[in-house]
Amino acid sequence: MSYATGTSTNQSPARNYLNAAHTVKSWLLTVDHKRIAILYLISVTVAFFLGGVAAFIFRLDLLTPEGDLLRSDTYNRLFTMHGVIMVFLFLVPSIPATLGNFLVPVMIGARDLAFPRLNLASWYMYMAGAAFILYAIIAGGVDTGWTFYTPYSTAFSNTHVAMTLVGVFIAGFSSIFTGLNFIVTIHKMRAPGLTWFRLPLFIWAHYATSLIMVLATPVLAVTLFLAALERLAGLGIFDPARGGDPVLYQHLFWFYSHPAVYIMILPSLGVTAELITCFCRKNIFGYKFVAGSSIAIAVLGFLVWGHHMFVTSQSPYAGIVFSVISYLVAVPSAIKVFNFTATIYRGSVSWESPMIYALGFIGLFLIGGLTGLFLANLGTDVHLHDTYFVVAHFHYIMVGGALMGYLGGLHFWWPKITGKLYNEFWARIAAALVFVGFNLTFFPQFIVGYLGNPRRYHFYPPEFQVYHVLSTAGSTVLGLGYLLPLFYLTYSLFKGKAAPANPWGAKGLEWEIPSPPPTENFLKPVTVTEEAYAYPLRKPGAK
């Protein structure tokens, strides 16, 4: 990259996007992608905290087979609250709307996203959706599970289902807006010389994610809209008593919600590629394979939704097709992991906290991905479907994978975003706690799942108790690991040392501008003349 070669400064400029204006209005009406990223960062952190508290309460309750802490109705509301908040208000927007919003324009040498006002509208849609969802929770909660299966959700539940459906419907538009913005920005606003195959893999991952957001989210919106109509107006679409088909709902719902898993994991894979290359001081092994595998995952991800319905009287032929396509997804996923591994080979590896998150990510993504083979398999899925095995599997992907990537990315770009350095010692402790706590929480769930413990069970047979106790113990460690960054990152804002422009010695346009960046991002025109990750290398055998 040649933007600032030789002129890169370690001094923060007097004016940057953070101190450009100080009024509340300057934040709430900002069209600066970096400020909107901060708005999102605060919002999703609050959402994560609420979802986490719900999970911790029902994990405590699950310490005993009789569920001595909660009533069943409360338990059902808590796991629904956990799922709805974590999926729609945290995981889906987490990386794209915070790190993606901040970095996509900077990494491609642009001043902002293509549609800055649409970007702000996206945050307001998110907040409006969140307001509905939170209102439903405060008003008494929802007990359908985050999947809103019909006809339970449309005809039987006595909780605030419609309110929640409307909230998720509105929040969906924030994804669509973000995805649309990214696609146009990446197509049209790349700096001269920044060809497609020079893009950082973070950009490829966000491009693939945006495709899913734009193509799949409308299907979810339509589905939830129909469900709300059925519930409120008595339209018979999914309720068989009114001539509907409840399985149709599942097809439509998973047509979005399976690709949605890739909305959560692809950005993390992109972050991990950035972290591994930086902390190995090395170019990625097999750039085109890693970039292409993001697109392959996004495309194949649209064709596997039926693997959620192997025991729902779906035709066996459909089951076979969905199963084999699900197995095909294993290939691009394996390509990513093997290429990451090969990148570390002969690197110059430093073990700073973002790298610990990245290595943890690979491990957890590996287990999450491989246990998916058990569930995509027609033979074993009949037994495993709707058990704790499924719970463990998708938490390995969505929490182990997506969240490790998010935290790794947040630590990596924190100095760039805030201009401050955090305490590295505590950051390493937190990364280790998250990794250990996560495994302790979710690994026992694979075993209790194969034993047959169904998911969403408030009461369970006593012979399963030991696994639940381990799980709850793990969740305590995990909770600690999540709380620590809240403290040392917040502390760094006030007392942290000023961050240089490029604290990690990383490649990439974002590291050639000051920390924090000026509102305009780049003060002079950007031209790109080299590949991504062009770290200096020595020849094999050379000293």
Place this chain on the structure above:
Amino acid sequence: MKEFAYFPEQASSFASQIDLLYFALIGITTFFTVLVTVLILFFAVKYRRRPGNEIATETPEYKWMEVSWSLIPLFVGLILFAWGAKLYVDVYRGDDADRMHIFGVGKQWMWKFQHPDGRREINDLHVPVGIPIKMTLISQDVIHSFYVPAFRVKHDVLPMRYTTVWFKAIKPGVYHLFCAEYCGSDHSRMGGKVYVMEAAEYQAWLASPQVEGGPNRNTDFGGGKAAGVASVTNAGAGAADPLDQPGQILEVQGCRACHKTDSIALAPQLEGIFGTTVELATGQTVKVDENYIRESILNPNAKVVKGFVPVMPPYAGILSEEQIMEVIKYIKSTSGAKGAGQGHK
């Protein structure tokens, strides 16, 4: 039940086949997990940054490497897929000749089962060992899922549609019966025990007097907070409600006015029709099976047989699921069709 468990019992004829695939999957996934983890840790330590290794070393990219680690997972994956698909088709969807039929209704939050001789029970299920059993299941409200982990059997139970599942128990004992699809407040209490008994024991159980109102949610599983299902009573086989006898249902509900036993009048003859294929007024053909009969009772005008006028009133809300099942059983028994609800011989 045991204090602690680490692996589910293999109590059905195919449990061991499923477990074999499960172990193969564990073996393969463990191999790849260990391989990648060891490589990553080894590289990350060996090539750590230190004096003399401040700069990474160029690594040539070999096409054969990329191709092989794409093709090997593909190849291994396809084998695992094919193995699972074969089990699914052969085992779970295997043909259903010569099976003892048990009918089950799921509702918030209980299971009701009816044996071939009319014997009923709630939440618990008694089955003989060594005899293939076909369960025909339907829900009265939301989606439930019939799940017996020891049998490795699970199938969703849908409202307004029959689904079937089969198993052959091979080991006498007591096993968990769960509802696996979230169905509301007492989802985790919806279930009980499956008692697998020797054939003679099963016959003795069938003959034993039925306790009014089935046993409640298994008491060793969360004691004292059971759902209020005890009030639901079910007359036993000995004191069956006359309305539940198919002959009576057909008379009382007025079916016989048109569906005559000896001639084809205003409506098709019921006797002997099960398993045949009939032509509809629309020119399409339909096979007469459980779901078609059920639909024709509840919504008769949906698929009218050619040559008849749509004059039958709908019976939705008039007959219970159990009564509909009785009528179907009767039609099957007069059709000499396979699996006519008479159980094993």
